[in-house]
Amino acid sequence: MKHAKEEKRTKPVLLVLLLLLVALVAGGGAALAAHLGGGSGGLVYEDNAVIGSAGGDVDVAAMQEMVDRGMITMSINATPMMSLSNRAAGVNWLIENPEGQSTKLIRVEVIREDTGDKIYETGVLRPGTYVTDTQPDVELAAGQYPCTAYFYSYDIETEEFLGKAGASITLYVTE
Amino acid sequence: MKKVISLALAMCMILAMAVPAMATNLTDPSAASTTGANTTLTGTIAATKINVTVPATVAFTLDPTITASTVTDQIIAPSNIEIKNDSVVPVYAKVTAVAVTGGVTLVTDTASLATDKAAMLSFKETGEVTDFTTAADWMTTSVSTSAPYALNATDGRIEAGNTMTMQICGQSQQGWQAGDTFTVTPTVVVSVTK
Numbered sequence: 001m002k003h004a005k006e007e008k009r010t011k012p013v014l015l016v017l018l019l020l021l022v023a024l025v026a027g028g029g030a031a032l033a034a035h036l037g038g039g040s041g042g043l044v045y046e047d048n049a050v051i052g053s054a055g056g057d058v059d060v061a062a063m064q065e066m067v068d069r070g071m072i073t074m075s076i077n078a079t080p081m082m083s084l085s086n087r088a089a090g091v092n093w094l095i096e097n098p099e100g101q102s103t104k105l106i107r108v109e110v111i112r113e114d115t116g117d118k119i120y121e122t123g124v125l126r127p128g129t130y131v132t133d134t135q136p137d138v139e140l141a142a143g144q145y146p147c148t149a150y151f152y153s154y155d156i157e158t159e160e161f162l163g164k165a166g167a168s169i170t171l172y173v174t175e
Numbered sequence: 176m177k178k179v180i181s182l183a184l185a186m187c188m189i190l191a192m193a194v195p196a197m198a199t200n201l202t203d204p205s206a207a208s209t210t211g212a213n214t215t216l217t218g219t220i221a222a223t224k225i226n227v228t229v230p231a232t233v234a235f236t237l238d239p240t241i242t243a244s245t246v247t248d249q250i251i252a253p254s255n256i257e258i259k260n261d262s263v264v265p266v267y268a269k270v271t272a273v274a275v276t277g278g279v280t281l282v283t284d285t286a287s288l289a290t291d292k293a294a295m296l297s298f299k300e301t302g303e304v305t306d307f308t309t310a311a312d313w314m315t316t317s318v319s320t321s322a323p324y325a326l327n328a329t330d331g332r333i334e335a336g337n338t339m340t341m342q343i344c345g346q347s348q349q350g351w352q353a354g355d356t357f358t359v360t361p362t363v364v365v366s367v368t369k
Contacts, residue, residue, distance in 0.1 A: 066234040074227050075307075167227070
């Protein structure tokens with residue numbers, strides 16, 4: 001007898017819960033349909049739409065990476081010297097590709113500022129190496145020669161050219 | 176009492192210093208010079224090395240559809256563009272050549288921006304360029320070794336061990352299509368003198 005009474009009370013509650021469930025499923029389905037395929041007004045929505053702002057996202061990190069990759073460390077004697085009486089001793093250029101520049105190769109061209117003539121050129125320097133006490137590629141009389149040493153850098157793996165920068169130096173040639 | 180002791184100590188020091196001089200007077204200086212060995216002090220001047228890290232490539236985005244109320248409104252660029260002086264002396268950094276591609280013409284005043292792909296662009300120490308009115312702030316392709324483009328108001332001076340943070344400013348107005356690219360390649364040269 002007690003069992004039958006409880007059953008009578010439970011039935012309306014179950015009915016309400018069932019109706020709520022049906023309503024939820026129907027609402028969710030409509031929302032999903034509106035989102036994926038079409039809205040309640042029958043418009044067809046784009047399946048390939050991407051969430052976000054098109055064309056407005058600039059990849060600053062990629063630009064920074066490009067800047068970092070193009071950095072050149074220049075290391076050279078600002079006042080190299082050579083004595084004509086001991087020409088074989090060469091010029092103390094002290095041109096260096098520092099070890100810290102581990103991803104780049106460099107080579108250097110020394111250009112006279114007054115004539116634009118190239119007076120010296122190194123081969124490619126690996127990181128952690130330097131060149132000094134080598135003779136210029138041309139004959140020079142005693143005097144002072146303001147020059148620009150241009151450093152060219154290349155990717156150590158691909159040998160792709162990365163960039164160029166310069167250092168002003170004065171070469172002193174004595175008797 | 177302390178003052179007295181100090182004075183006494185000071186006098187002792189003076190006396191102690193004076194003793195060798197008194198002793199010298201007892202010998203013949205000329206004899207000492209003829210028998211003593213000459214000492215040659217050979218000094219070697221260490222080479223002044225330039226040791227500087229500079230950017231050879233700078234990437235940025237310019238949006239000519241934005242009205243340039245300030246010098247950076249149209250520009251998006253990395254914030255970490257630096258010239259680092261690891262030398263033991265100050266250096267002067269300057270631009271001695273500028274090359275452009277993509278049909279860009281570099282101009283130095285806003286009136287000249289009415290031409291297609293004309294652009295005002297600067298590459299200077301952060302904060303140096305504040306408006307579009309100073310022609311010398313803007314790069315042109317006519318810069319050269321004898322007429323360089325200074326990177327700051329002190330001829331690009333960077334103290335030993337210091338870093339100069341660079342900034343790109345500028346604007347352009349017309350002649351562009353979305354996706355156009357161009358390059359501006361300034362050659363940075365450093366020296367130990369102005």
